[in-house]
Amino acid sequence: MKLGFIGTGALTSAIVAGLKSLADNSVSILLSPRNAEIAAGLASRYPDVRVAGDNQAVLDNCDTVMLAVRPQVAHEVLSELRFRPDHHVVSLIATLSREEIADMSAPAEKVTKALPMPMIAYGQGATIICPPEPSIAALFGKLGKAIEVEDESEFDALSVVTATYATYFKYLDTIHGWLKDHGVGEARGRDYIAALFKALAHAPEAAPEAGFMHLAEEYATRGGINEQVLRELTDRKLFDAFAQSLDGVHRRISKT
Numbered sequence: 668m669k670l671g672f673i674g675t676g677a678l679t680s681a682i683v684a685g686l687k688s689l690a691d692n693s694v695s696i697l698l699s700p701r702n703a704e705i706a707a708g709l710a711s712r713y714p715d716v717r718v719a720g721d722n723q724a725v726l727d728n729c730d731t732v733m734l735a736v737r738p739q740v741a742h743e744v745l746s747e748l749r750f751r752p753d754h755h756v757v758s759l760i761a762t763l764s765r766e767e768i769a770d771m772s773a774p775a776e777k778v779t780k781a782l783p784m785p786m787i788a789y790g791q792g793a794t795i796i797c798p799p800e801p802s803i804a805a806l807f808g809k810l811g812k813a814i815e816v817e818d819e820s821e822f823d824a825l826s827v828v829t830a831t832y833a834t835y836f837k838y839l840d841t842i843h844g845w846l847k848d849h850g851v852g853e854a855r856g857r858d859y860i861a862a863l864f865k866a867l868a869h870a871p872e873a874a875p876e877a878g879f880m881h882l883a884e885e886y887a888t889r890g891g892i893n894e895q896v897l898r899e900l901t902d903r904k905l906f907d908a909f910a911q912s913l914d915g916v917h918r919r920i921s922k923t
């Protein structure tokens with residue numbers, strides 16, 4: 668595979684770092700020259716990573732092209748490029764549909780959507796891929812989990828999950844702030860929270876048959892302190908409000 672990237676920013680950096688940290692890191696990568704500083708940094712850090720003269724040179728020298736520009740500029744950037752029918756276009760642009768990308772990258776015949784996350788740089792997390800595509804699943808599967816879906820509406824629904832990270836950290840920050848207000852040193856509170864939540868993050872994989880609510884119930888001893896917090900937040904409709912926010916993100920992503 669001759670892999671090229673149009674758009675060399677945060678996500679491209681993470682994918683390149685992930686691929687080049689593998690034992691078999693021989694995939695050759697051609698980057699578009701923008702962002703110049705990031706592209707030059709990647710090319711100097713890793714073997715077989717080069718910077719093309721311009722975006723078209725990426726297409727002309729690659730068979731698989733990952734689109735990693737922001738959605739706002741995608742139309743302008745892609746309309747200036749000449750794709751070949753044999754190009755495999757992999758769009759990482761979260762908010763554009765496969766159909767929109769196929770229109771913009773005609774006559775390329777194979778168009779795949781993929782949603783990797785920055786933690787791919789460390790071989791963690793998961794990438795959703797639509798439609799199923801063995802070569803792309805194999806590539807991202809080396810960098811964490813690869814989840815292939817047939818249906819773009821399922822892809823869009825799964826994408827909504829990625830809108831919840833900041834809220835997760837706000838949740839941890841609320842606990843941290845509360846500890847600070849109660850005399851616990853900043854570093855000690857942070858260490859304690861980080862260690863506990865790291866352990867909790869392993870629970871679903873350790874018990875693959877258990878639903879999340881089953882895990883919640885395991886911790887929510889009747890009359891205990893976990894049950895109290897869960898009940899009080901449920902009664903205040905916190906989780907209903909959270910689900911409504913997911914609906915809002917879903918509408919935005921799927922434009923339905």
Ligand SMILES: NC(=O)c1ccc[n+]([C@@H]2O[C@H](COP(=O)([O-])OP(=O)(O)OC[C@H]3O[C@@H](n4cnc5c(N)ncnc54)[C@H](OP(=O)(O)O)[C@@H]3O)[C@@H](O)[C@H]2O)c1
Nearest residue numbers: 674675676677678679701702735736737738744759760761
């Ligand atoms: N970051 C994430 O966590 C994440 C996750 C999933 C999907 N995505 C998707 O991935 C795409 C890229 O995200 P990102 O976070 O990597 O954004 P980013 O860091 O802003 O990178 C976008 C890159 O595109 C470059 N660019 C702008 N105009 C260009 C042009 N005409 N030709 C070539 N490159 C051009 C930018 O260069 P300049 O800096 O010079 O403007 C920048 O380096 C987005 O569509 C986003 O929806 C991102």
